[in-house]
Every structure is written in structure tokens, then in C-alpha cells.
Amino acid sequence: MSFAELSEYRRTPPPRSVAALATAVLGLRRAPAVIVIRDDVPLFVASPHFTTLEVMPTSASASTPHQSALPLLPQRGVLPRDPARGEGLQSVALKAFSYNVPRWLDDDFVRSVERLGYSLRVDTEESGRWNDFSDVDVVLCTHPDDLDDERRKPPTKLIAAWSANVIPICGDYIGYREIGDATTMVIADRDADGYLEALRRLRDDPSLVAQVRASMPEAASRFSTDRVIDGYVAAIARAPRAKRHQAFTALCGALAVDILARVGRLFRRARRTSPAPI
Template identity: 30%
Template sequence: MSSLPLTFFLPDPQQVAQFQDADPDRDWALFNTGVHVWVGQTCLRLKRAGHPVQLAATAPRAGIVVAHADHVPLLLRQRRWLSPLTIVAARADRPRQPYADVEVVQNAASATASNAFHVQHWPQPGLVARDPGRGDAVRTVAFKGTVGEMTPEFATPEWADGLRAQGIEWQCDAVAWGGNGAAYQTSWNDYGAIDVIVAMRRDLSHLHEKKPASKLINAWLAGVPAILGPEQAYRELRRSELDYIEVASAGEAAAALARLASNPALYRAMAENGRRRGEEVRADACTAAWAHLLFETIPARYPPSLARLGWRSLRCRASAWRSQAAAR
């Protein structure tokens, strides 16, 4: 295992202080944006597993540093000229980050370059699984996510009324996206009284190759069948028809719900299959994958280099100077 210093970069001293003593499962509400999940949670999970990592608001003097793709330019501008670093960018759903040495991407299809590595996305921290006492009945169906990512049909009275006519309650646990720095009041961790998860994006013209399989992973771990739109990350994980039901319209989603509601054996089989598949994507499995990448793969292939990083720092600072001059 590498002895290089490993730092997670979060350029907000208040957030760094907030995360220092946080527990991802106890303080799950802190981890509902890409920056906090990819940087804050990853650091804390590794630290709790005994790995030598630190979270900092300033660029380290040496070693490997992990940052969200949005923060790589700031990291390079802060970097001291003689500080040898290997920069690992969590790309999230951003474009390729050209200033990083290594990128971590959210699904296998995005790992198109030799320096891009897919690590399975973290499951929802603090997840509360479905109450097994609810049996096989489909009584409550939910969407969990942001309003802008949900097909508008799920927000119509007709959708909720149609489910109510079948004896099914519709719960829309959604918020408007306000950026990575916003605070969100949600129940994204709580599946205790949820029987089925439904999620379909408003844009079905492509497979959303940059997005993770979070909704499927969380449904598996919660023991809840999932009805999902067509997406690359879901398809990469699919091994059988019991993993999830794919739909491409609200009508197809309603038909899938009716099928689950009328077939308790199918419901039970999907829930049990999901619990088995969930063993592959638990937080400890993600922790092990991150540790292997950061302490073994990257140090061996991408050791810190002043020469390599110096040009990137110079280009990044020049770009910032040009932007500031143009704004005057």
C-alpha cells in the first residue's frame, strides 16, 4: 500500500469543520449533493475503515489529492509551484476534467480513457430498509430525487388519481435542485413505508451515460422493487428481469405497478433478488474499491510529478487571469 499523503480537497473551511466528526449514516442529511458525497463521504468512509486520509480546504504540499471536478481549477490555482501532486477528479456528471491526472466516473461506459476509473456510486447513507411487516402488498409508491430530473407526468393530478383508483398512495419525495451548496429537506434515506420506487427522467432521448445507478442500488438495499427509465448505469448492473422493470412512459410505469400489485409472487421475488444484489454494492464494498484505487492503482501508475502538473497549473492560472481581465 502507498505511503503517499492522501488528501480530499473541499474548498470551504466551514464544510470541512462540519464533516470532521460526521458519521455518514448518522448524519446522512449532510451528504445529498455531488460534492459532499464524492469528497466528504468518501473521505469519511475511508477514515472510518482505518485508512490514512485527511479532509482539507487548502491544497496540500504533496501526495495524492481527490477533488470534485468543479474544484480542480481552484486546486491548481492554490497549488504551490514546487508541490508534487497527483490530482484525482470525481467527474460526477460533468464533462471530462482536462486538468486532472485521473478521473473517477459514475458508470463503466464513462471510463473511455486509460486514466478514467469506474467506482460504483455510494449507496444512500443512513438508509432505512422497507419494513418487512408490510408483506407483499403494493400500497405506497414513491419517487425520490430532484424535481428537474423527474418526468413531468409524475407530477400531474392524473398520475396520482390513477394510482389512488388502484388503492395506491403516491409519494413524491422531490426537491428543486439549488446547487451543490444548498441544503435540502428530504426523506431520501427512508424506505420504511415504501413498497415500490418509480423513477423516470423527463428526457428519454438518450441513456444518460454520465449518471450513476443510485436509485437502483438504493432500492436493492431497501428491499423494494424498482420501476426505472432506460439508463446506461442501470443496464450495466442488470443480470435478470428481477433486478428492475424498465419502462419508457408513464403508461408503461402504471402497467408495471398494476402487474406488481396483482402478482405477490413477482413482488416477493424482486424484493428478495434485490436484497441479494444489494450485497454487492454496500458501502463497505465501495470503500474497498476506493482504497484499492487510491492506495494501490494510482500511486503505481500516476506518481506525483512536478513537470506534468506544472504545465497544467500554468494553463489553469492563465485561463483565470484572462477571465478576470475580460470581466473588468
């Protein structure tokens, strides 16, 4: 199951969610494996103790025997770069949630990109063009400015770029380094100057452009839907079954926390509605 849905992006998963999962495990005649996919959840948020396999976003984030790094499925419905664009480098795009667009991507950065001979497009959730790379030559793979731990970020932007046959410029982050190298992406320092320098390198070095473009199809094939699914099937088959006593302990603890929270809310409500003393 998705840990993002289970935890609801809170510092601890809601007791009701943990209780529901533990109840489902205990309700089966034979305990199943309990597998959570962390997605992009902060690493300090702990999964339930009876989890038997935690799918981690990067190899660097896997630190216990029951954790394993596996890629997410590639982005659905990708419209790849139009081959008719040829060898040109004109259009640069960044695709991110609006709240994750780096602060350094300001008007000065846009003008600097244009002085290098490119045009820049920022596709957020409002654009409806996250999947459309048809008129894009280069994509900027960034992370949020306030990222608490780079190990938690899966390299989905890089995989999407490979799948779309668009040259990726990647900030120097662990997730990108783990799956890519100088032949499959252009690494940049994590600030505006770093990305501008990478764009300048591409503009001035046709051999770099040719090298990255030639390597992307093979890189994308490593993360095809079939290969990713095969990896998950193999990991699920190896995952041990949950231990009933751990699930029962988690259920009791979650119910206790939930009951105490409910009692606390009732007590506070009663204090607010009780008549003032005469």
C-alpha cells in the first residue's frame, strides 16, 4: 500500500489507519506480508512495526533488512519529444508542483536562460502539461528548496526525461546520482548558476548533446513498466509474512491512542459548553 495514503503526510500515521491495517492482517487465516511503498514521505515518519517490506525511494534511504529500494512506475501518458525537432536545443522546461518550484527560478533566471538562446516553460499542476514533452528539448530536474532529506526523493523526473527522450539537467542529488551518470544526464550545482552553467555547456558542446541523446533509450529501458513490475513481483515474493503478535500490539496501541484523543476532545468540548460559574 502507499505509505503516503497511510500516513496522510503526518509526522506519525493516524491511529485509525494503523488500526484498520492491523485489523485486516489479523482477520486473515494466514498472516500476509505487509508491504508499504514510501513514495515521497519524510524518512522520520515511521511505518507500522508489523511492516515486513518497506519500498524505499533511493538506495541511500534503505538502512534496515526489511527496506529495499525500488523505482516507482514510470509516469503515465508521457508524450515524448517530437523527432521532427531534430538536433536543436531551443526549449527548456521544468515540471513540478507550484510549491516545489525553486525560489531561484525568478525573472532574472528566465532572462539569463533567454540570453543563452533558450526559451523556458514552467509546467505546474495548473498547466495540464506535466506529461507533454513533445516540444521540449531540455528538462530541469530539481528538488524543493526546503527539502529536509534528499534521500527521500525518488528520481522520477530523471526517469520521465529518459522516457520522453529529453535531455535532463539534474541537480546534484543522491537519487539522480544513483541511477544516472555523465553519459545519461548533465549534473548541475543546485542553484541558478549551476543550472545556467549546465545549459551553457549543452549549447557549446554538441558532442555532449549527442552522447546524452544516444544513451537515453537504454537508460529508459531499465525503468520500463515491465521491468519495474518484475522488480516489485520479485520483492513481494521474497517479503516475509507479518508476525501476528506485532500486528496485535500495534492494534492495541493505535486503539489506545485513538480513545485517549477522543476522550480529550470530549473533555475540551464539555469545558467549552459548560455554564460559567455564578
